[in-house]
Amino acid sequence: MMKRPIITVDGIEAVAMVAHKVNEVVAIYPITPSSGMGEYADAWSAVGKTNIWGTVPLVAELQSEGGAAGAIHGALQAGALTTTFTASQGLLLMIPNMYKIAGELTPTVFHVSARSLAAQALSIFGDHSDVTAARSTGFALLSSGSVQEAHDFALIAQAATLESRVPFLHFFEGFRVSHEVNKIEQLTDEDMRAMIDDELVQAHRSRRLSPDHPVLRGTAQNPDVFFQARETVNPYYEACPDIVQKAMDKFASLTGRQYHNIDYYGAPDAERVIVMMGCGAVTASETVDYLNQRGDKLGVVVVRLYRPFPVGDFLKSLPPTVKTIAVLDRTKEPGSIGEPLFLDVIAAIQEGLEKGIATFSEKPRITGGRYGLSSKEFTPAMVNGIFSEMTESELKNNFTVGIIDDVTNNSIDYDPGFSIEDPQTVRAVFFGLGSDGTVGANKNSIKIIGEETENYAQGFFVYDSKKAGAITISHLRFGPQPIRAPYLIDNANFVACHQFTFLERFDMLKYAAPKAVFLLNSFVGPDEVWDLLPRQVQETIIEKELRFYVIDGYKVAEEAGMGRRINTIMQTCFFAISGVLPREQAITAIKEAIRKTYGKRGEAVVKRNFEAVDKTLANLFEVNVPEEVTSQLTIRKPVPDAAPEFTREVLGEIIAGRGDDLPVSVFPVDGTYPTGTTKWEKRNIALEIPEWDTDICIQCGKCVFVCPHAVIREKVYDPALLEKAPPSFPSANARWKEFPNMKYTLSIAPEDCTGCGLCIEACPAKDKTQVGRKAINMVDQPPIREREVANWEFFLTLPEVDRTALKIGTVKNSQLLQPLFEFSGACAGCGETPYLKLLSQLFGDRIMIANATGCTSIYGGNLPTTPWSANAQGRGPAWSNSLFEDNAEFGLGMRLTLEKHQEYARELLPTFSDIVGQDLVTEILNDDQSNEAGIAAQRKRVELLKERLANVDDPHAKDLLSIADNLVNKSIWIVGGDGWAYDIGYGGLDHVLAMGRNVNILVLDTEVYSNTGGQASKATPRAAVAKFAAKGKGLPKKDLGMSAMSYGYVYVAKIAMGASDQQTLRAFIEADAYDGPSLIIAYSHCIAHGYDLIKGLEQQKLAVQSGYWPLFRYNPDLADQGKNPLIIDSKKPTISLSDYAYNETRYRMLLQSDEQRAEALMKQAEDDVESRWELYQQMAAMHYDGKNGNE
């Protein structure tokens, strides 16, 4: 057998490398966790990588998965070998086309990194909910359970689809398989040529639509024939399993890896058998091996071909001795008698018994259970627990494993201490910060071990749902035996903590095995470190007899010019201590990996990393562990005792990393959670925070305005209140005409700040004796933390401004309003969140938010906490996320309800005038809610109304009571990013605008799909590089504002707060006031633009100055007054586009990779700017007073 390359890759790459080789057209759309496959395909095609026929596959990004499926259908009909990659909601959007593709017997393979479907909540993690939802489409479903299998099955599926004509859905668990890094044997082009029969490819092409031999496909059929025609495909489905098996056999003859439609592992005379599919089956089979070696008779049936379900193969796979079967489904079908695989097994066994083709004559006991939803761990301990459960005389059906279900008591017990880890396998767990590069270094380590040694190696990485201050946990295994183990390490030989402060937050040493190594990145040396450890850490080190090492990684990094990136330093320590390679060889390998990873970014980066590696060992020390526990420090509580009970007992446990232990009963049944919870989290992620200088401050509010995390706030208050202030509490005389003789304080939430520095950038006030000093300046956080916490807590006790007494039309005044969006998990320096915070300040007490999926929904609504909060009266934004594609419609639905309920309330109200008083009725019906005072007055009236109706025993009165709140106007804000507004949700957005209803749409335009890692959208500008536009986008950004203006009755504003905060404020106020649809397109700088976000506001200014982002407001009310509705708020361009663009890596990297194309695209982009500016000028100059044309 030929020798193939051994590579260390993740599942995504392993699948994409086959799919790209055996297709001609690839239609893609980003969705986690499958985006990487599309990214690889796009990047490979961009560099001219060919398929096995020597031509470069054409890759096209569509506007949605629905669009991708349509394009695939079309490409297939035209005869191309076509594929796509998707997951979850994306797969759901493809289902209509999947029926068509299958109904027309069209060969194709969809590769799916299987993921949960959004129900009570969205989840990006892995299970089989999506693929089982597609099981009735007519696609064959083929399941792989490891990186190697995913690589292999990508090819087997392609071979089988071409022969069977049945389209295939090849799936593997999202994250656990898609993102696991493992050592695999790579298939060669020759393997693929051998597996793919060109005659079948040509047969596929011969069935294509062509005017040269025209046919009609896609007819409509009537009751007379549809049924019969639907049955015509049966022979193809009957033949399919054998075709798949034939492909598997051929594959085995080429590679030596033999798979079957249904595989069986375990004792030939097993009595207890688990049936399942996916990577959980790997865990089950390894556990079965382990238990059988100890005398058990167990087995596991691994279903690989799930559709068409191979009944014969399945029955044959079961040992004749089987007495009890447990079928495990990684999905949930509420209300069903059982989950899909369970029902299939029941039916198959029934058929087997009836036809006499079963290996057993007596029907075994069969039970079904659920496991592993949303990447819930599925471990050998759970498998062991299931086998134990199967010995019970009364079988628990419809059980769950891996959770504690104390509501329906469906969960089964297991011993979590049960482990089958091979003692020869080394297990290492690393706790790092996202920003310190830990994961990148560990990925390199796995590659080094996998490729430099005879060892097998596996890496899996657990990431954060916070974007700022993210914590990562890397799980690395290596050893002489092949490593499959698709579950996390809980018993490590090596635990590394890359951030000292984690010690007070997490009990990470629970992962350490006795006598394991503990490596700590410590700012103090081996002699001083002990006393700084929390008590529990000391206890564990002594109890488990850990070998304890310290290194001051930050010092080494600083000396090497690496800033705070300690990745290669900690990696060097790992190799030095673990001894997996001789030290010299390890250092050489690390340096080679550094060159490979960073060399393309220039020699300077490589040199600095080398220097860091070279300086490491001299700074690595073993700590002489004392015998006594000395510390009085304890691991701190995840949330303070003052937090509400639910926050403490549920959300706090999630924050502490103990969410897996929470039972079913603590969770809301309908996905409803309290708001205002981020404030309890106190993440302390900033090393430096701003400090206020009372003497320099001019109280302009600009720092408050731009703060992405609402950590800087200001209040104006009665000086008498200062009596109770802490001594350090700063204040100044308020500079407000409206508030004479009042005090002013600018306060900073020290434990919530991310240290982004945008506030400092925005501050216009400079010290006249030292201009480098401003009214706020960054200072080290730890020394002032305690003092500032006291100040902040006192600040929160000061009363909020009286909204009715304030004119909110100026930036200065608007920032006295309480933000009801605070401390989100968005990136430090985020360009989106300041707009949301402003929205919450202006109208937060009366808005409902429909939020499209994306960054906004993640930092807005990813458990454990939410930044959306309420004011002292309990009012605040009510927030919900439906889907990605339907957000405009979702918001419209809210509007329709509000209107209907308001109308109904107004209809009912007069009928109760005798009871509640005619005056009150008249006042409520003639309300003026155009300002804060009017709204406050109406609220009071409605409260009075409710009081007066409270005891009225009349069904209509009760009806009115239930909807009376709607008599106070509410605003609907429909919020999302450009991926939603320009692409996937555009159809809905356009329709909602067209409907003329009073909704407000806020598009936070980062010009890429930020949340999924920067894929191009139609908002991506020409000349910028993005994923899916690796050659630089060749076409200009869509002018969404212009499209909306074309209706004439839509309020449209294009804003950039860094360029004009006043125009931004004005646009929000006008949009909310406009009685019709409003659209605000907000320039949002983003980490995906590639520059230090501290310069985000400056870049916004340059974007406007270059004319790239003209500021304007289009207010249809002006047209009614005979004025031109379009007001251009920015000046004629004063700088060139490149002066703005080339500050950003998204533009510059094209210059650095293809200067000629970059220059050509930049020239065109400059022309775009010029022509758009001219067009806007002409539009703004038109007369609306009856005289058409220019003067």
Add this chain to the structure above:
Amino acid sequence: MVDLTTSYLGLDLKNPLIASASPLSQKVETVRQLERAGIAAVVMYSLFEEQIIYDSLRLDRDLSQGTESFSEALTFFPDLTAYNDLNQYSIGPDDYVENLRKLKSVVDIPIIGSLNGLTNGGWIEYARKIEEAGADALELNIYNLSTNPEVFSQEIENEYLDLVRSIRASIEIPIAIKLSPFFTNLPNFASNLVEAGVNGLVLFNRFYQPELDLEELEVVPSLVLSNSQELRLPLRWIAILYGRISADFALTTGIHTAEDVLKATMAGASASMAASTFLKYGIDHGTEILDGVKSWMEEHEYESIAQMKGSMSQQAVAEPAAFERANYIKVLSSFDLRFAP
């Protein structure tokens, strides 16, 4: 017919007008235009080691930030290094070297490389690359503003001299050094530089002088093109050094007109370098300058540049003291007299 030819760094030039290091040499087409306009040689824009390091670190930062942190976005950019068979982004000297090679292949006039290093290794590595790419000479662009009060001027000068010696030992092509005027005893330092191996002195480097923005209270970078008044400083020093130091001189900063070239030559410069004037008036302005030089020489019956070179150096004029300190006082007093009430 007057003879405009001159010799600079051992290179035979058809006239003394050289395009100094500027963005004009970034494009092949503009260098072609310079050649067509009659310019005798081109000093390429500087290869800045500091810029290379900065670009590399910045790209690394921008491509790294936010990565491998959040499950849905493990990276934010596609990897373009495979694109166009690149092993790395065009950070580093390769682009510069490639441009130099290209220029050499399309024009006949000499091309002088220009290098501004930061580390010793960088200076030598890049000097070698520039030589290998075919540069006719190398101009060392020492651009280092010393601000540390602890460092003695002698230490700084010694560092420069060591650097010149190392580069001299590494390459064969002629070396010029572009200096700033801020040396306590320039003639001494210049003489030491020549001893260390430089063939020519380019006087003077023109630092960007930061500007203060009174509205924003910020220090802002400001690029102001030179004017003829700025000629005086290098003119004086070339006049002083000519004949005392055995090196070629090129005058840079302030060459805008034919008269400026004539003055530079008379002070002792083998070459006059210009860039601002081309940026301001266009490349064809070079032809006008050269025509002007020719006309003036014809009108004043000069035969050749060689005849003129150094004819008004300090050693050649009737009153050598006019180039020294006293001159400053004299000018000031004449100024006072002129504007006295």
